[in-house]
Amino acid sequence: MGERRGLLLVYTGNGKGKTSAAIGTAFRAVGQGLKVLMVQFIKGSWHYGELDAGKMLGDSFQIRVTGRGFVKIGTEKPGPEDVELAERGWTEAVAAMHSGAYDMVILDEVNYAIHYGMLSAERVVADLRARPEHLHVICTGRNAHPLLVEAADLVSDIREIKHHYKKGVKAQRGIEY
Numbered sequence: 001m002g003e004r005r006g007l008l009l010v011y012t013g014n015g016k017g018k019t020s021a022a023i024g025t026a027f028r029a030v031g032q033g034l035k036v037l038m039v040q041f042i043k044g045s046w047h048y049g050e051l052d053a054g055k056m057l058g059d060s061f062q063i064r065v066t067g068r069g070f071v072k073i074g075t076e077k078p079g080p081e082d083v084e085l086a087e088r089g090w091t092e093a094v095a096a097m098h099s100g101a102y103d104m105v106i107l108d109e110v111n112y113a114i115h116y117g118m119l120s121a122e123r124v125v126a127d128l129r130a131r132p133e134h135l136h137v138i139c140t141g142r143n144a145h146p147l148l149v150e151a152a153d154l155v156s157d158i159r160e161i162k163h164h165y166k167k168g169v170k171a172q173r174g175i176e177y
């Protein structure tokens with residue numbers, strides 16, 4: 001076994017699988033006895049399966065939801081309320097990173113929050129660089145900011161080749177939510 005070193009992972013791109021990849025990594029980490037926190041920066045309209053599955057894992061996998069829901073792209077710009085919620089979520093996430101309670105922190109949709117101006121990329125990257133050395137962090141969401149890409153140890157760009165939505169298949173329980 002090698003030396004323990006905290007990594008910064010980014011899952012981005014327009015294909016489906018970013019949050020799923022983060023949860024898959026969390027599942028693996030929990031199996032290794034690591035403690036994981038997932039902070040969701042954008043709340044979806046569904047009740048996601050991972051919220052309940054997380055509870056089944058006890059203290060090993062915690063999820064905190066912040067944000068008021070999807071800001072519809074193109075039709076609605078994030079308002080002051082969204083900015084405030086994202087900032088509060090970020091402050092909480094930074095505190096959690098320094099609490100010593102977690103080995104891995106997932107910042108789900110933090111890329112979205114940055115892209116839509118709810119969080120400053122400079123600030124996020126500075127805080128990530130200043131995190132405890134052992135801590136793994138996973139950032140998800142489309143349009144990863146270049147500063148975050150530069151700071152990351154690993155970046156995977158998940159590209160859409162096909163998606164069942166395109167042929168009219170609705171979101172399926174256990175796949176989408």
Ligand code: ATP
Pocket residue numbers: 014015016017018019020021140141142160163165171175176177
């Ligand atoms: P998942 O949570 O399923 O891993 P994701 O995190 O990669 O997806 P998001 O950008 O967070 O994707 O979008 C969340 C929702 O949008 C999911 O229900 C997903 O199925 C759907 N979705 C993701 N990618 C696409 C796509 N290319 N076309 C249509 N819908 C998509």
Ligand code: MG
Pocket residue numbers: 018019020109140141
């Ligand atoms: Mg996602």
